[in-house]
Amino acid sequence: MQSAIGKVYKFGDNVDTDVIIPARYLNSSDPKELAQHCMEDIDAEFVHKVQKGDIIVANKNFGCGSSREHAPIAIKAAGVSCVIAETFARIFYRNAINIGLPIIECPEAVSGIKEGDEVEVDFDSGIITNKTTGASYQGQPFPEFMQKIIDCGGLVNYINAK
Amino acid sequence: MGMTMTQKILAAHAGLPSVQAGQLIEADLDLVLGNDITSPVAIHEIEKMKVDHVFHRDKIALVMDHFIPNKDIKSAEHCKCVREFACANEITNYFDVGEMGIEHALLPEKGLVVAGDVVIGADSHTCTYGALGAFSTGVGSTDMAAGMATGKAWFKVPAAIKFQIVGKPAKCISGKDVILHIIGMIGVDGALYQSMEFMGEGLKYLSMDDRFTIANMAIEAGGKNGIFPVDEITEAYMKEHSKRDYKIYEPDEDAEYVAEYTVDLSELAPVVAFPHLPENTKSVEEAKGVKIDQVVIGSCTNGRLSDLRIAAEILEGKHVAKNVRTIVIPATQKIYLEAMEKGYIKTFIEAGAIVSTPTCGPCLGGYMGVLAAGERCISTTNRNFVGRMGHVDSEVYLASPAVAAASAITGVISDPREI
Numbered sequence A: 001m002q003s004a005i006g007k008v009y010k011f012g013d014n015v016d017t018d019v020i021i022p023a024r025y026l027n028s029s030d031p032k033e034l035a036q037h038c039m040e041d042i043d044a045e046f047v048h049k050v051q052k053g054d055i056i057v058a059n060k061n062f063g064c065g066s067s068r069e070h071a072p073i074a075i076k077a078a079g080v081s082c083v084i085a086e087t088f089a090r091i092f093y094r095n096a097i098n099i100g101l102p103i104i105e106c107p108e109a110v111s112g113i114k115e116g117d118e119v120e121v122d123f124d125s126g127i128i129t130n131k132t133t134g135a136s137y138q139g140q141p142f143p144e145f146m147q148k149i150i151d152c153g154g155l156v157n158y159i160n161a162k
Numbered sequence B: 001m002g003m004t005m006t007q008k009i010l011a012a013h014a015g016l017p018s019v020q021a022g023q024l025i026e027a028d029l030d031l032v033l034g035n036d037i038t039s040p041v042a043i044h045e046i047e048k049m050k051v052d053h054v055f056h057r058d059k060i061a062l063v064m065d066h067f068i069p070n071k072d073i074k075s076a077e078h079c080k081c082v083r084e085f086a087c088a089n090e091i092t093n094y095f096d097v098g099e100m101g102i103e104h105a106l107l108p109e110k111g112l113v114v115a116g117d118v119v120i121g122a123d124s125h126t127c128t129y130g131a132l133g134a135f136s137t138g139v140g141s142t143d144m145a146a147g148m149a150t151g152k153a154w155f156k157v158p159a160a161i162k163f164q165i166v167g168k169p170a171k172c173i174s175g176k177d178v179i180l181h182i183i184g185m186i187g188v189d190g191a192l193y194q195s196m197e198f199m200g201e202g203l204k205y206l207s208m209d210d211r212f213t214i215a216n217m218a219i220e221a222g223g224k225n226g227i228f229p230v231d232e233i234t235e236a237y238m239k240e241h242s243k244r245d246y247k248i249y250e251p252d253e254d255a256e257y258v259a260e261y262t263v264d265l266s267e268l269a270p271v272v273a274f275p276h277l278p279e280n281t282k283s284v285e286e287a288k289g290v291k292i293d294q295v296v297i298g299s300c301t302n303g304r305l306s307d308l309r310i311a312a313e314i315l316e317g318k319h320v321a322k323n324v325r326t327i328v329i330p331a332t333q334k335i336y337l338e339a340m341e342k343g344y345i346k347t348f349i350e351a352g353a354i355v356s357t358p359t360c361g362p363c364l365g366g367y368m369g370v371l372a373a374g375e376r377c378i379s380t381t382n383r384n385f386v387g388r389m390g391h392v393d394s395e396v397y398l399a400s401p402a403v404a405a406a407s408a409i410t411g412v413i414s415d416p417r418e419i
């Protein structure tokens, strides 16, 4: 069973790729370097606080804006194990799957989880458990085809396996 | 059940008689696009794939436009990586300094996209080519790599929203006002995962440049793509720019739309989107008087010849306000040259603006017009997110070239109808 467990950092609506990784850092595509500036323009302290395994929880349209794959790469390289949101912008959604950053849509979980809560996500079942409050939520599991890409460890391996 | 324009194009490229919203399909690609930011990541990924060569050397376009001529060593390394890849794979459509332009202005101008095509690009504004009656959408670098390797991409067939365009626009109303009005109406996620299909008798008043601007910003409403039907205006454009055969897809009478909106062009006033989202729209009446430090006229949204003409007509014989840096960026070399021949460049320089070689530059806060804390810019670009053009405490207001040029003269956001 694949799962993520960690402390939650909460964000609002329409977190765009420009605040996730500002364009001034796009002259690099090195994950480690990108990670150092992850979320910098929305929360400059984020990269100093975040611990390996922590979880981002956000409202609607997370990852809107540019197609830069650097955004999910920065989040993943910063140690974040999963992003839970009400909805994701479509290019971000695609990119996250392609690079192997687990994401899950669940509006109920978003409204029930607070900053600092400890949360566990089970990717097989889509069940999200708030360990701080004991509440659990059913997230939207991936369609079968996307699950296959994830199981292969991303789109590159999926194509190689075909 | 009937299909929309987008669904018909996708069905044809997936070799299926019909498709419906929500279906997962694999479609053949007519073009795969990347730029100097996204291509290096894609090249890195394709190197991990078990392929010896790209699927088709003519069906890949690599455009160096964001940070060129290179602003620093790292961006030079990126372009070098793409240049070497293009050479090694004998990519026909590799565009570098001297023959480049901003990708979404350049590709239609070079005739690389025509009606009926399926295009993916590792750039969110790839949706621009919907103006030509093509299905085109932005993807990430890994999708681009897979597209270059296999010539195919996976799509979830989108549901559609219909925008019925009626009426005749008044003076000073352009495609930018139409799309800002729509985004203000439906919000930045109003078309999430869906295609935005424009139709109606009002389209005859919208030039190709207007349509490119509108389709360009479909992504700012969360849309997967924006698409226009093909009419005489589209056909004339394609015949002038491309030698390729095109195919016209019309929506079925009984095509299904999850929502329908009517936009009456005759009722539109110039629109300004306030920081920090394109949906924060106000009429120029309400926006008037906001003090600005910089004006940018350019980008894949509004750096085409008609945009420069509108700005030049307003700036002709006038001078920009003191301390308002006015930056004009023609979107391609061809537009630059035409603007020079028509005297627009002279007008801009005499008015106290600067004119740059084609580049994305300030649009994404890259270089050439980065803002300091507390500064405000009115810009014809497409995004006004926090920090988009520089410091996190700077502000970007989005508007048409007419509003931007009028504001440059006064130093405050101004109504072009009063200049």
Ligand code: SF4
Pocket (backbone or CB within 6 Å): B066, B102, B103, B104, B123, B125, B299, B300, B301, B359, B360, B363, B364, B381, B382
């Ligand atoms: S002009 Fe701006 S929005 Fe257009 S491709 Fe360049 S950076 Fe992107």
